[in-house]
Amino acid sequence: MKLVIGIVRPEKGNDVLEALYRAEVRGVTLSRVQGHGGELDRVETYRGTTVKMGLAEKLRFEIAVSDDFVDAAVEALCAGGRTGEVGDGKIFVLPLERAVRIRTGETDHGAVTPVGK
Amino acid sequence: MSPLDVLPLAQAAEIDTGDTAWMLIATALVILMTVGLGLFYAGLVRSKNTLNTFMMCIAALAVATVTWAVVGYSIAFDGDGSIVGGFGHAFMQGVDFTPRDGTTIPHLVFFAFQASFCIITVALVSGAVVERMRFGAYLVFAALWSVLVYAVLAHWGFGGGWLMANGTLDFAGGIAVEMASGFSALAAALVVGARKDYGRQALLPHNAVYVVLGAGLLWFGWFGFNGGSGFGTGNASILAFTNTLLAPACTLVVWFALDLIRGRKVTAIGAATAIIVGCVVITPAGGFVSPGWAMALGAIAALPCYAVIVWRPRTRVDETLDVLAAHGIAGFSGILLLGLVAQSSWNGVSDGLFYGNADQFLWQAIAAAATPAYAFVATYVLLKVIGAVMPLRATEYEEATGMDIVQHGEEAYVTGEGAILITPQDGEDGNVPVANPV
Numbered sequence: 001m002k003l004v005i006g007i008v009r010p011e012k013g014n015d016v017l018e019a020l021y022r023a024e025v026r027g028v029t030l031s032r033v034q035g036h037g038g039e040l041d042r043v044e045t046y047r048g049t050t051v052k053m054g055l056a057e058k059l060r061f062e063i064a065v066s067d068d069f070v071d072a073a074v075e076a077l078c079a080g081g082r083t084g085e086v087g088d089g090k091i092f093v094l095p096l097e098r099a100v101r102i103r104t105g106e107t108d109h110g111a112v113t114p115v116g117k
Numbered sequence: 118m119s120p121l122d123v124l125p126l127a128q129a130a131e132i133d134t135g136d137t138a139w140m141l142i143a144t145a146l147v148i149l150m151t152v153g154l155g156l157f158y159a160g161l162v163r164s165k166n167t168l169n170t171f172m173m174c175i176a177a178l179a180v181a182t183v184t185w186a187v188v189g190y191s192i193a194f195d196g197d198g199s200i201v202g203g204f205g206h207a208f209m210q211g212v213d214f215t216p217r218d219g220t221t222i223p224h225l226v227f228f229a230f231q232a233s234f235c236i237i238t239v240a241l242v243s244g245a246v247v248e249r250m251r252f253g254a255y256l257v258f259a260a261l262w263s264v265l266v267y268a269v270l271a272h273w274g275f276g277g278g279w280l281m282a283n284g285t286l287d288f289a290g291g292i293a294v295e296m297a298s299g300f301s302a303l304a305a306a307l308v309v310g311a312r313k314d315y316g317r318q319a320l321l322p323h324n325a326v327y328v329v330l331g332a333g334l335l336w337f338g339w340f341g342f343n344g345g346s347g348f349g350t351g352n353a354s355i356l357a358f359t360n361t362l363l364a365p366a367c368t369l370v371v372w373f374a375l376d377l378i379r380g381r382k383v384t385a386i387g388a389a390t391a392i393i394v395g396c397v398v399i400t401p402a403g404g405f406v407s408p409g410w411a412m413a414l415g416a417i418a419a420l421p422c423y424a425v426i427v428w429r430p431r432t433r434v435d436e437t438l439d440v441l442a443a444h445g446i447a448g449f450s451g452i453l454l455l456g457l458v459a460q461s462s463w464n465g466v467s468d469g470l471f472y473g474n475a476d477q478f479l480w481q482a483i484a485a486a487a488t489p490a491y492a493f494v495a496t497y498v499l500l501k502v503i504g505a506v507m508p509l510r511a512t513e514y515e516e517a518t519g520m521d522i523v524q525h526g527e528e529a530y531v532t533g534e535g536a537i538l539i540t541p542q543d544g545e546d547g548n549v550p551v552a553n554p555v
Contacts, residue, residue: 011517014318034534043539044526055535085514 001108003095004073005088006061007035008081013059015104016080022062026114029062030074037048058089064112132214133221133401136349140222146341147233151240153338156176157331157389158244159529161438164323165519166248167529173243175254179456181239181243185232192268194231194291197277201269201430220348224259230345235271237342238294239263240495242437245302246309248320250512252524257503262301266495270488280487286467287479290358291401291452292488299445300489300498308500309509311435313516327387332389336365339396343403356463357403364415365427371419379427390443394422397447402455405466406454418450449485456481491518500518 008016012031020028034055039051063073070093077091101111155174162170181189191206206212209228217227239259246255268424272278274285274292285292314320322328343361347354372391375385398413398418425442456478459469472476503509510516515523522528 016450034532036535040536042522042526044522044528044531044536046531050539051536052539053535054511054537083517106332 001099001112002070003072003094003096004061004063004077004079005013005092005094006066006074006081007033007037007058007091008061008077009083009087009089010057010059012081012083012088016059016061017075019076019080020061020073021070023076024114025063025065025069025073025076026028026064027064027112031060031062032057033060037090038082039085056087064096066109066112121499125216129502131221132216132223133349135224136221136351137226139350139354140226140345140348143232143345144226144233145451146338147237147345148178148338149287150335150342151233151237151336153331153334154240155235155331156327157335157393158247158438160324160329160331161322161386162247162251163320163519163527164519164530167323167521168374168527169252169520169524170247170545172241172252172525174240175248176252176256177236177240177243177259180259181236181267184260184263185235189235189264189268190231192264193235193271193276197275197282198272199279199282200272201277201278202272203356217348222348225347230348231271231275234290234294234342235263235267238267238290238298241298241302241440241444244440245436247437248520249312249516251310251508251511252520254503254507254509257507258305258348258500261499261503262496263501266297266301266492267293269495270492273488274484280480280484283480283483284467284477285399285484286455286477287452287484288353289343289400289403290449290457291397292484295397295448296452296485296488297492299441299443299448300492302440303434304493304496305444305500306434306436308497308504311433312437313513315435322386328386328389332392336361336392336396339400340397343400345395347404353404353464356498357399357545360399360403360406360408360411363408364399364411364418365392367412368392368395368419370397371416371430372423375419375423387473390422390439391419392408393443394418394447396449397444398454401451402459405455405464407458407460408462410460412472414451414454414458416549417454420426421450422446426435433454445489449489452479452481452485452488492530 012026035058036055040117041054043050065073074091082088098108098109100107151174155171158174159167159171186209188207191204192202195202195205212224212228214225215222216222220227239262251535271293274287275279275281280292340358340361344354346357346359346407368391369388372387376383376387395415398414402414422442425446426439429436429442430441457469457471459467459477460472461468468474511520511523
């Protein structure tokens with residue numbers, strides 16, 4: 001059981017979701033985050049105040065999957081999120097100690113398997 | 118414009134203070150419409166394009182005012198050539214405190230009022246190309262379009278050109294404003310092309326409150342737009358003013374019903390659209406039809422416009438903010454229906470087909486065919502020519518990043534997190550890795 005965290009460009013969010021659904025990965029949490037990952041900063045000017053924007057808008061996917069689905073989830077994040085430019089984001093795979101589905105109390109493998117599987 | 122004929126002849130030669138006072142206010146109201154339109158359009162796009170979309174309307178205030186003063190006004194309102202006017206008023210020559218012919222208001226006020234129409238019409242067209250057109254190319258387009266398309270059609274409809282000379286009725290701009298913007302928008306959408314994600318992803322309005330507030334401001338301003346088009350406080354203006362209340366109200370009611378039938382819910386953005394459709398359909402007809410017919414026109418116009426709004430997104434034509442449906446089709450409906458229901462007992466000018474004057478309907482139909490044809494072809498050619506000189510649209514990468522950052526170096530909803538002040542000392546020198554996104 002792993003937690004896959006994918007940080008991608010906001011405009012690629014829909015592509016990633018589509019790729020995840022195609023890979024039959026159904027349990028997803030999404031948040032809007034700001035981050036910096038080596039891409040060049042952009043300069044903005046507001047009434048004479050010029051600033052360097054060090055943080056870029058990103059989307060953060062959190063996906064808890066059983067071991068069989070780790071590769072599928074990572075591939076979907078890569079395929080959906082890639083543009084080839086600096087700033088496409090990162091994927092982190094973390095070991096997951098425990099998972100509980102609140103509605104049923106199922107734990108671990110049962111909790112991260114989509115309903116009906 | 119024919120309502121002038123109903124003014125008492127004794128007043129025609131001198132300034133009337135009451136008329137002038139109202140026209141000053143009416144002009145300011147129409148200027149507010151352009152800002153309202155900016156808000157309306159900005160709410161309909163994605164948040165990363167908010168400022169760019171708003172700026173297209175603000176740019177119309179800049180560019181179209183200048184072109185209008187330089188040459189546009191003259192082409193529209195100097196002399197009665199059949200296709201275009203002359204250059205007698207170029208650079209505002211002869212535009213002074215004396216009354217404009219046929220009105221009781223100073224020529225300067227008449228000029229400013231007509232300028233406000235040119236401005237909003239240019240701004241309207243931008244709705245077709247938001248979220249991908251380069252700002253620089255848009256400025257060039259706005260400048261040329263305001264002269265080559267708007268001023269010419271204004272001459273046809275209001276300035277003594279062939280449509281007006283043959284008796285076509287157009288109270289406040291069904292020809293030059295509504296049909297011109299709607300059918301030009303269709304051409305612009307075809308030349309500039311669809312947004313890269315159009316038809317692939319849901320591209321949703323980012324702030325429905327802006328949309329509804331913008332539509333409300335437009336309706337408010339439209340009382341000056343239609344109510345001022347009699348150039349005073351005579352019967353035609355009063356009739357147009359009240360009809361501007363009645364028609365959109367009826368459009369709203371019918372739109373609610375259509376929404377209920379189609380989706381079982383009344384939508385707010387639908388209501389905002391209905392307000393505009395109602396205002397547009399009464400624009401050509403305002404001072405010429407009875408209040409009862411104004412209500413009928415408002416109700417009837419909902420049907421074709423609703424149909425086009427439902428149909429258009431299923432096509433490959435990314436006419437993004439539905440200028441064709443809300444302005445082109447509604448303006449077309451207004452011009453045609455006016456030819457049926459105009460009543461000389463209300464307007465003192467002419468009857469429509471229902472009151473025994475088939476010629477009136479014929480000339481309305483001619484205007485409804487000629488105007489879209491000219492607007493579409495002229496805009497199509499103009500954009501092709503501009504496109505041959507400079508790129509019309511942003512790159513895919515820029516489109517993905519958002520036009521606010523790429524074109525303006527600003528964001529509408531900037532948080533300030535991660536923003537580092539660049540002081541004059543460290544500047545944008547080689548030590549600071551900076552990408553100028555342009």
